[in-house]
Amino acid sequence: MGMVDATDISAGVESLSNVRRSKGILVTSLIFIIALSLVALTGTWDWFANRFFGFFPLLIGLFVLGIHPVVRVKAAVVLSGLADWLARRGAFVSNPEEEAPKFALIRIVFGLFMIERAFWVISYLEPSDWGQPSIWLTAMMGLLCGVLVTAGLLTQYTLVYLIVFQWQMGDILLRTSTLGNWIAAMLSVLLIFANAGANFSLDRLLMKRGTFACKVISAFYYDNGLPSESGLQLAKLMTLACYWCVCLYSLSIHLAEPAWMSGSAGPLLLTNNFMSRYSSEFSWLLSQGPIPVFLARVSLWAMLPWYLLLLPFVLLGGVFRKYVIIWGLLFFGLSLFILQLGWLAQFEFLFLAALFWTKTFISGANRLQVAYDDRCNLCDRTVTFVKAVDLFRRVHLKPLSKNIPWLIEVGIDPDDARKDLYAVDVSSGNAVKGYEFYVLLSKHVFLLLPLHPLLIVGRYLGGPAVYRFVAERRTRMFGVCQIPTPKPEYTLLPTGQMVHKDIVPGDPISTVFCHVMILLACFAISLPLPYLVKNPPTVLRKIQRSVAAPTNAAGIYGVGPIDVFNSTDLRMAENWFTLSKKTKDGFEQLLPIFSEDGKRLAAHRSDRVYFGNTVAFRRGVIGKEGCQFEAFRQQVSYLGENEHSNGETLIYRQYVEPLPSVDLLLRGQYMASERRLVCEVTF
Incomplete structure (x- = not known):
């Protein structure tokens, strides 16, 4: 690990030219105040208690510890050395000035995605939702946050609000908790420390003025809106470590999942009418012979080493790093174009770009010299x-x-x-x-x-x-111009100034990096290891219980227990329903919930419809026989509230189609089961 001159760093303690000493305290206080205020308003005390004792006390304690000059300087030296080692390994390439436009573009696209997501949630709110201020206000706040992030107004504060409330307590209220929000939280942490809101934004315009608003906004940014090179390296490392821990949890679960270990989950996932956009097409393809079935099984197995080696291979650099990036692009492409996982794939692509997009279009300033008649x-x-x-x-x-x-x-x-x-x-x-x-x-x-x-x-x-x-x-x-017009030039640094290479003592990245790594260590200790440790020793169980609070707290950074594409998810393809309304002329009109072959329709653009309602039905009816209308009347009636309020008569039809035989799949044969109508209810 490369060493950093402590004398140079010590000199920065007095001036703190790149970081204000009070920023760490400001960040902690702001998060704490926002969290407590919104907990009181939303009544989510139980949730907050589970994560509060593992998150905020530890974070505040680290900030208080970092006030001591010796600790502050030593932390800057050690972490700058770690960042230098990352650069020499080729794990991450960071140039804050060159990457600033990239992070600004990612912020804008990220904001646009959030606007679209919030728009559809609001569009499909039912009349009962509009009677609950906690519901529609939370949905509106999601839309407002998307607008603020896109425009770059109060960006840092908005991202903190999203991480601490909107994707935590807000998801509880809206029932929109998704893996995509976890990735969005990781991306948001990276955008905060990359100062993505400080460039090509309204924040940048306001920071040029000497007003109170300027001081409020500037207090949350680095000077000139650019982090140090080492700080950006650490921000990339800790957010990728967060993603890797989620992958490790997923891997540990899959190792105990028979469908994954046998490979049958691959064909079943691709032909799942609830999760695969082209389920019918894949059903036809897999029925053509054993080779497509075998390839579908192998493609799923190929994910397991990627989960395990993601971070180690990035740290190794070279061809191993390229493998991580290329396979990640293929995996995210599958999620985006074939699987239907909400906004997960979009956020993952942005996250991958934030970490590894550092050359194409970015490097090579003044590469094209343009001669023109002025x-x-x-x-x-x-x-x-x-x-x-x-x-x-x-x-x-x-x-x-x-x-x-x-x-x-x-x-x-x-x-x-x-x-x-x-x-x-x-x-x-x-x-x-x-x-x-x-x-x-x-x-x-x-x-x-x-x-x-x-x-x-x-x-x-x-x-x-x-x-x-x-x-x-x-x-x-x-015509001809006598005085050429001035040409815009995006200069991010004033003449004569340079971006700091090393971390300046007091930089909040030091405290947050340590905080993240401590929580991730606790999360890793708590991983279920079904094949490595079938019967965990008593000591290990005690250790896991002792770190339960910080393990839960890691969820604020987007790190939580994940269990997807399991036997339950695969069986969600077996049962579904359709809702139709009778028009005045006696004809039936299908509501945009599910089609007759079980595929999602337009209402699933709303995560509240998807994760909050239809998932509950398709999971809840697994293994149950007969008509389930009365058991799920509340969810079904909710989806038809708007039509009922207009006096429409609705028709509920329930269908069942058992999964294809796993035994046949393992022998290379795919045979779809027969679909049948279970019941029809008019209400």
């Missing part, structure tokens, strides 16, 4: 737009009036440059002009990437001819 209005507007979307500063402008010698040096005729825009790729030395200039530009500027395939197609559909027509008439059509 007396041409059209050219001036074009390059102004290009600089406006060039968040990663890959384009370096070269106005003709000031760069004639450079044009000659790179072999471009100045007269020719007045007719066409030129771009010179610094890495290769190649120069392109005209239509190909736009093709090259869309390939290297991230926000223009969606235009790249269109420009490629346009190359064969007359695009160059259209460009040439406009270019030859540009001054006649758009």
Whole structure:
């Protein structure tokens, strides 16, 4: 592990140029006050008590301990050395200034996802929900938080609120607790310490003013809105460690799951009408012979080593790190395009990008040198737009009036440059002009990437001819400018300033990193180990009970017991119902809950409908015979409240389709069972 000069770090204690000493106390106090206030409002004392004693006292204790100068300096030295070791191993590549636009973009997309999710929850609230302020206010707060995160307004406070309340007590109220929220909590912690809200945001505009609002917002950010390189490394490490612990728990459960160990869970999952988007198509494919069945079984087994080796392989770096990233992309792609797991896949892709997207589009500032006629209005507007979307500063402008010698040096005729825009790729030395200039530009500027395939197609559909027509008439059509307009330039650091490499004593990342690692250690001790320890010794059981509080507390960081794709999840494909309403003309209209073959319909865009209602039914009827309408009348009636309030008559139909034979699957044969109608109830 690389050592850090303690003298240099000690000098930072006095100035604290990058971190204010009070930030740690501010963060802790803010979380504590928000949590207690919302617990009182929502009445979730039991939940809070389970996690309070393992989370806040330990966090406050670590902050108090960190006030001592010796502890603060020693922690900065040790953690900076750890970050340096991570960099030398190639586990994480961190450049706060280059990655700042990336984290800002991830924040914006993350906020948009939250807006859409909250929109659908609100859209499918039933009349009884609107009569309960705790329900609709919590749903509205989810929407508001999405807007604030997208706009970058009070971002740090909003992310803390989401972590401590919205994805904890808020989920209890809305019944929307999902694994996706756990990943969102991990991502939010990373965005907080990456200062994702400090750039390309309203927070950045407000921080430039000397108002009270400026001080409130600035108190929660690093100076210049950029963390130290070591701090960003540690933030990536601790959030990936959180994800790995969730994977380890999942692995420990799967090792005791017969469906996983036999591989039958693979075919059953892909053909599950409740969880697979293309269940019918996979049913047909698997029925074609033993090879598709075998591949489905193997694909599931291949997940087990990835769960186990995720963090170790990242720390090893090299080809092992690439395996983690590539397999993760494939796994998340499966979750996004085939399986229906709420917002899990979207958040996982963002999380993966936050951790490992560090080169493409990001590195290589000023890679494209663009020569343009600064007396041409059209050219001036074009390059102004290009600089406006060039968040990663890959384009370096070269106005003709000031760069004639450079044009000659790179072999471009100045007269020719007045007719066409030129771009010179610094890495290769190649120069392109005209239509190909736009093709090259869309390939290297991230926000223009969606235009790249269109420009490629346009190359064969007359695009160059259209460009040439406009270019030859540009001054006649758009005029000549005497004073070129100023071009936007995204400068994140004032001239002469640099991002700190090492952690400055007093940086909250030191305390939070230690806090996370302690909770994760307790969580790891509590892992169920069915095959390694069938009968845990008394000492181990006592240790696990003693760390129960911090183990539960890890859930605030998104780390909790996970058990998915188990026998219960697989059997949710067996029973379902449809709801139809009779229209005035006597015809039936299917409500968007389930189709007749058991697939989810549009109402499942709402996590409250999905996780709060239909999952309860499909799990609750497993192993039960006969009509279950009366047993689940409350859930069924809830889904039809809006129609009932309009005086509509509803028809409930229950279906059953047993899972395919596991014995046949293990012999390479897939045979779907017969579907039948169990009952029909008009209410």
